[in-house]
Amino acid sequence: MAALPSTSPLSASDAAVDAAPAFSPLYQQIKGLITRELQAGVWKPGEAIPSELDLAARFKVSQGTVRKAIDELAADNLLVRRQGKGTFVATHAEQQVQYRFLRLMPEDGVPRDMERRLIDCQRLRAPAHVARALDCRSGDAVVQMRRLLLTAGKPVVFDEIWLPGTLFKGLTAERLAEYKGPMYGMFETEFGVRMIRAEEKIRAVAADAASADMLGVPPGFPLLSVERLSFTYGDKPVELRRGLYNTEQHHYRNELN
Amino acid sequence: MAALPSTSPLSASDAAVDAAPAFSPLYQQIKGLITRELQAGVWKPGEAIPSELDLAARFKVSQGTVRKAIDELAADNLLVRRQGKGTFVATHAEQQVQYRFLRLMPEDGVPRDMERRLIDCQRLRAPAHVARALDCRSGDAVVQMRRLLLTAGKPVVFDEIWLPGTLFKGLTAERLAEYKGPMYGMFETEFGVRMIRAEEKIRAVAADAASADMLGVPPGFPLLSVERLSFTYGDKPVELRRGLYNTEQHHYRNELN
DNA sequence: AAGTGGTCTAGACCACCTG
């Protein structure tokens, strides 16, 4: 196929295209089209997407162009390449990538399984600070839940989680208790909400009476406060979470480059 | 050039090759060759490296292969590409990328210039925990320095820094005081030591008497402890740093994906 | 053997920057 004229990349007659964005490199547009399919749930988490040659034929571009688009999506952790097998939609509901967002490590650096213990789960009206973060109105329906993560029976993390009520309609304490595996895996399979990115603000705080009690430390004890805002497709915020970490036997690990 | 047989990529007769590693994709080998030039200081921080076509001719591969090698080095922040101008060796000594490793942000999210105030700088014998981190012997010569970072005259960060004595021979309090600009910039230009990667362990701790005094907070006040180990080429550890952050007006910002 | 992603090439043209 000859290079498309730069002013009309992907002609409107292409079946897969109905609202091509303003000009940008072809592979960026392909990236956008693939992202839209992912967002629409055409290809579900864990499943394989069509092969590069297949996609190239669909979009009427060369394999190399599809390849570059997929490369970037893989770099963003939306897709996972597996040589000889295919390209798959990334998922939180897998053994290998459990706790993709949790950076807490034991002192020895060897990640261990943690026990999850739900404290409560209720539907509330969003307080102002939650509404601001989740980009909804103060007073809108939200789900609030609190839980502990424990190692060897000792509490290490006390999480308070806020979710938009509209997206998580059937979420109850019972369903949470039933579900084995990481929470983000459940959000994916049970509610079709996939977290693709998050921002964290980390501070040191003194334990208040309630959290001290939860974590089994004295009031005033220094805790790591990790405020996380998670986003789904389209940079839409869908979870606000505040974790208090006891960092006596653990630390938050980060890599800089 | 025809594809090289996979068992002898880059023949030994190539001028640029004298110790090619075991088999790996061509672009990986090119990447290694470029990294070696960087490490040897052939191309200095801030300078342009030869053009893609130039390098392709030198290494006797296609532009695309050099391109892929440079792509990865740019992703690792070793190189910076500038369209129409060339590809440049990354540097810490630049306005745009000041404090590449500092994730501390004011509450409003707008980074501000910080005042640097040196407290002391002395040559010591490495304590055991420092020697372990810096991969040298306990008792080896090291440089220890302590300093504050301040905003609006108020101390926010109290750093204690350990450096291998052999690499930082002429480092004195005077030279530190003279130098304007970020410390990693000075390490680069004055000592030829470039930090390319770091690992951080973050905890919440209670201020002891000394650090409380330095930061102007009461003893026992919760502080963020950031222990950073920085590496130069070849994953060689060259700096151990422990920062205590007052997170009343600031937070440590992190992005997850 | 057939299908997938991974590497490599050679050549074209575009977008951007500088003299």
Place this chain on the structure above:
DNA sequence: AGGTGGTCTAGACCACTTA
């Protein structure tokens, strides 16, 4: 105008997986 990185193509072959 000429050089640089950026995009795109078409085709070849390699490495890995599965049947």
